[in-house]
Amino acid sequence: MSELIKHECGIATLRLLKPLSFYQKKYGSAFYGINKMYLMMEKQHNRGQDGAGLASVKLDVEPGNRYISRVRSNAAQPIQDIFAQINERINTQLELNPEILDDIDAQKKNLPYLGEVFLGHVRYGTFGKNSIENVHPFLRQNNWMHRNLIVAGNFNMTNVNELFQNLVELGQHPKEKADTVTVMEKIGHFLDSEVGKLYKKLKSEGYNKKEASPHIVEQLKVHKILRKSSKDWDGGYVIAGMLGHGDSFVLRDPNGIRPAYYYKDDEVVVVASERPVIQTAFNVAYEDVHELMPGEAIITKKDGSVHFKTILKPRERKACSFERIYFSRGSDAEIYKERKNLGRLLMPEVLKAIDYDTMNSVFSYIPNTAETSFYGMVEAAQDELNRQKNQAILKEKESLTDERLANILNLRLRTEKIAVKDVKLRTFITEDSSRDDLVAHVYDVTYGVVKPTDNLVVIDDSIVRGTTLKKSILKMLDRLSPKKIIIVSSAPQIRYPDCYGIDMAKLEDFVAFQAAVSLLKERGIYQETVDAVYDKCKNQSEFASQAEQNHVKAMYEPFTYEEVSDRIAQLLSDESISSEVKVIYQTVDKLHEACPKNLGDWYFTGDYPTQGGNKVVNKAFMNFYEGKNDRAY
Numbered sequence: 319m320s321e322l323i324k325h326e327c328g329i330a331t332l333r334l335l336k337p338l339s340f341y342q343k344k345y346g347s348a349f350y351g352i353n354k355m356y357l358m359m360e361k362q363h364n365r366g367q368d369g370a371g372l373a374s375v376k377l378d379v380e381p382g383n384r385y386i387s388r389v390r391s392n393a394a395q396p397i398q399d400i401f402a403q404i405n406e407r408i409n410t411q412l413e414l415n416p417e418i419l420d421d422i423d424a425q426k427k428n429l430p431y432l433g434e435v436f437l438g439h440v441r442y443g444t445f446g447k448n449s450i451e452n453v454h455p456f457l458r459q460n461n462w463m464h465r466n467l468i469v470a471g472n473f474n475m476t477n478v479n480e481l482f483q484n485l486v487e488l489g490q491h492p493k494e495k496a497d498t499v500t501v502m503e504k505i506g507h508f509l510d511s512e513v514g515k516l517y518k519k520l521k522s523e524g525y526n527k528k529e530a531s532p533h534i535v536e537q538l539k540v541h542k543i544l545r546k547s548s549k550d551w552d553g554g555y556v557i558a559g560m561l562g563h564g565d566s567f568v569l570r571d572p573n574g575i576r577p578a579y580y581y582k583d584d585e586v587v588v589v590a591s592e593r594p595v596i597q598t599a600f601n602v603a604y605e606d607v608h609e610l611m612p613g614e615a616i617i618t619k620k621d622g623s624v625h626f627k628t629i630l631k632p633r634e635r636k637a638c639s640f641e642r643i644y645f646s647r648g649s650d651a652e653i654y655k656e657r658k659n660l661g662r663l664l665m666p667e668v669l670k671a672i673d674y675d676t677m678n679s680v681f682s683y684i685p686n687t688a689e690t691s692f693y694g695m696v697e698a699a700q701d702e703l704n705r706q707k708n709q710a711i712l713k714e715k716e717s718l719t720d721e722r723l724a725n726i727l728n729l730r731l732r733t734e735k736i737a738v739k740d741v742k743l744r745t746f747i748t749e750d751s752s753r754d755d756l757v758a759h760v761y762d763v764t765y766g767v768v769k770p771t772d773n774l775v776v777i778d779d780s781i782v783r784g785t786t787l788k789k790s791i792l793k794m795l796d797r798l799s800p801k802k803i804i805i806v807s808s809a810p811q812i813r814y815p816d817c818y819g820i821d822m823a824k825l826e827d828f829v830a831f832q833a834a835v836s837l838l839k840e841r842g843i844y845q846e847t848v849d850a851v852y853d854k855c856k857n858q859s860e861f862a863s864q865a866e867q868n869h870v871k872a873m874y875e876p877f878t879y880e881e882v883s884d885r886i887a888q889l890l891s892d893e894s895i896s897s898e899v900k901v902i903y904q905t906v907d908k909l910h911e912a913c914p915k916n917l918g919d920w921y922f923t924g925d926y927p928t929q930g931g932n933k934v935v936n937k938a939f940m941n942f943y944e945g946k947n948d949r950a951y
């Protein structure tokens with residue numbers, strides 16, 4: 319993606335099933351767990367750069383000793399920062415107590431983070447500020463070990479304001495308006511009540527408070543707590559947590575919107591947001607890493623037993639297709655193939671746009687994320703070229719000379735690296751006005767390979783706002799004076815906001831929405847259309863969320879897909895651009911063909927898998943209509 323969109327988060331959990339001494343003997347270090355967490359978080363740095371955090375729990379610690387450690391950072395390089403802090407604290411302790419260097423038990427007692435259960439998180443915020451308090455994991459502390467709760471998640475709830483209000487109505491006073499607090503407090507509430515019930519039962523069986531504790535740990539039914547907590551959640555989520563005594567869990571939403579993968583053997587239980595993260599960190603095969611199913615939780619009890627429980631009845635599977643298009647790392651075997659297919663499937667449209675003139679076309683891509691779909695596109699272009707060669711040979715077969723044949727066979731597809739990314743934009747520019755100014759300089763261009771008679775075909779993975787294209791890339795490409803610039807998007811038109819973990823909350827930000835507005839105005843039906851949509855949104859929002867429909871679809875209804883694409887091309891190219899510009903978007907059908915497992919497509923189609931999604935899109939429209947610069951959740 320050539321522009322900055324905050325999206326996703328990444329989680330990583332690890333449970334060491336053997337004593338620390340085992341890892342020291344086998345792998346040479348009792349810090350095995352911490353090292354693996356570092357790897358898993360680093361391998362997911364693509365999923366969150368606003369902040370990072372890690373928490374660990376030590377099992378069976380004597381009273382008077384700390385058993386939960388947590389570190390969080392919202393510094394510029396947050397993962398590096400937290401591990402530098404961890405390192406620093408461990409090294410200081412080792413320097414102060416050199417006698418514990420070879421004593422694992424003493425190390426566990428004295429060194430922070432050296433536990434058996436870990437929870438890591440990298441954050442791109444979708445709700446609340448980017449303060450350190452909003453960085454996961456969140457901690458709910460208590461003097462009873464089993465009432466301590468640590469939570470982190472990749473999620474966004476559409477009804478977070480209601481959930482927050484519920485807490486306030488309960489008499490609680492959350493310090494921050496953070497969605498993770500609402501999720502954690504829900505789980506915490508039912509954890510407390512579950513513990514209370516168990517204690518009552520144990521008391522009636524004759525146990526006193528102290529004796530009851532270990533039995534509570536044993537009998538605590540985490541799945542019951544999760545079932546009750548998640549009842550009212552409307553959103554996309556993977557919520558991970560640990561309890562102070564050592565139980566841990568990861569729960570995935572019933573539509574499977576957000577991703578979660580796990581691996582387990584007799585040494586470790588691991589969960590992460592992406593499959594190849596686990597493959598590389600633990601050196602295991604693709605087949606050994608499994609997907610957590612929609613509505614399912616993986617629960618690892620303190621005793622090491624692993625349980626899979628259906629927490630919520632699975633609903634229609636709507637795994638986020640953006641994971642495949644852009645978010646997840648392309649090193650996943652399946653995702654790599656899918657991205658190539660995205661490029662390949664666009665080729666018929668591209669060929670039409672260049673009039674099958676592959677010889678006078680240069681093919682390129684926007685670095686770094688569109689590279690894989692580029693390979694797919696090029697393979698398809700190569701097929702076309704081969705077809706043309708065959709045709710020429712057959713046509714000329716009577717008169718063909720050695721030289722002519724060699725000429726035909728030597729025809730090659732012209733693929734070049736045209737756009738060059740100079741600055742890492744996303745790591746340091748957060749505020750809109752300074753971003754605009756810098757955007758123009760983020761891309762540069764390769765001179766000398768494009769002729770004025772050439773078509774220049776450039777693929778990007780998606781076009782959300784189009785700002786970088788407009789302000790930087792198109793202007794740069796135009797300097798090469800090609801006959802025609804064709805911008806190809808491996809994703810369909812983004813028409814509706816996301817509300818399940820990607821920070822795309824405002825309709826008017828989308829270039830597709832701007833195109834619809836512009837077309838409606840041109841046809842003279844703008845005012846009546848927006849008034850009608852607004853009335854419907856307004857009337858519905860007063861009723862129960864059950865009846866909601868996405869009324870914003872009416873904004874696009876009068877136009878064909880291509881009309882919207884053509885208008886986008888116009889909006890992106892101002893009068894300073896002299897080449898002809900065309901924009902080709904993937905169709906939703908072809909997206910599904912390329913990524914058959916991830917059919918979640920609400921940002922393209924407006925078909926939200928949860929009721930709350932319709933509420934959000936209508937609210938986003940009302941904000942747009944009323945001129946409010948608010949987010950819709």
Ligand SMILES: NC(=O)CC[C@H](N)C(=O)O
Pocket residue numbers: 325326327441442443444445446452471472473474475497498819820
């Ligand atoms: N991208 C995410 O998953 C964000 C998690 C959570 N909503 C936050 O803002 O912190």
